[in-house]
Amino acid sequence: MQLDLTRYRQPLGHFSRTFQPEEVAEPGDAYRIVAPVMLAFEVHKDKERFRLVGTVVTELELPCSRCLEPFRFPVNTSFDLRYHPASEMSQDEEREVEEDDLGTSYYQDDQIDLNELLREQFYLVLPMKPLCEEACKGLCPQCGTNLNTGSCSCDADWEDPRLAPLRQLKKES
Numbered sequence: 001m002q003l004d005l006t007r008y009r010q011p012l013g014h015f016s017r018t019f020q021p022e023e024v025a026e027p028g029d030a031y032r033i034v035a036p037v038m039l040a041f042e043v044h045k046d047k048e049r050f051r052l053v054g055t056v057v058t059e060l061e062l063p064c065s066r067c068l069e070p071f072r073f074p075v076n077t078s079f080d081l082r083y084h085p086a087s088e089m090s091q092d093e094e095r096e097v098e099e100d101d102l103g104t105s106y107y108q109d110d111q112i113d114l115n116e117l118l119r120e121q122f123y124l125v126l127p128m129k130p131l132c133e134e135a136c137k138g139l140c141p142q143c144g145t146n147l148n149t150g151s152c153s154c155d156a157d158w159e160d161p162r163l164a165p166l167r168q169l170k171k172e173s
Contacts, residue, residue, distance in 0.1 A: 003112040005050060013043040015054075024118055031122060034072060035059035039118065041079075050083040050112070056121045062130040066138030067146050077125050081117070083107045 001023065003015065017040075021033035041054020060073045086108045105112075137147035145152040159167075 001114040003114050005107065005110040005112065008043050008045050008050070011045050013045070014041075015043060016040040019118075021058075024115060026115070026119065029119070029122075031060040031062050031073070031126065032070075033058060033122075034061045037118060039114065048085050048088075050107075051081070052083065052112075052117075053080045054078065056118060060122065060126075062126070064132035064136055065129045066131060066136045067148055068139065069132055069146065069148075071130075071132035073127075073130065075122065075125055077121055079117075079121055081105060083112055 001019070007013075016038075019037045019039065021035070021037065024037050025033050035058050037056065037058040039054065039056055041052045044051040044053065055076065055078045057076045060075055061070050062073050063070055080103060082104045084104060084106055086106045089106050132148075139146055140152045140154055142154040143152050145154075
């Protein structure tokens, strides 16, 4: 999906569209889109530079990092991005990244890739450690039973056999 920048001739424009999950999804993503993606933003034009200020609303499905069960994660995030023509991209080999650089992207052929914008926003809101719930008990490290839905008869005082020589040293001293 491309945003055609030639359609925006006024200093201020508006874009709003709802995409179906299959229009946005990419193979290999760390999430699955399970609800329509509502994208709305204002387009501020300043000659060849554009600023997009808006919101993305949808729902993602993530695997819990403790129990591995899928759960739904609501997304309602806002963004403020600047787009400059690719011709303005710095050719310097090395330079310090400044604060403004973090919100600046580049476009080519008067087109902005909306898929890239959406995927970037999704990855920015993903939690570092996705949990289905804060009190998730996870999996038994010995038998793999989901401790949220059942219990197991594994010994809770499991000891790593690789540490046996260290325990022996401790007993001798």
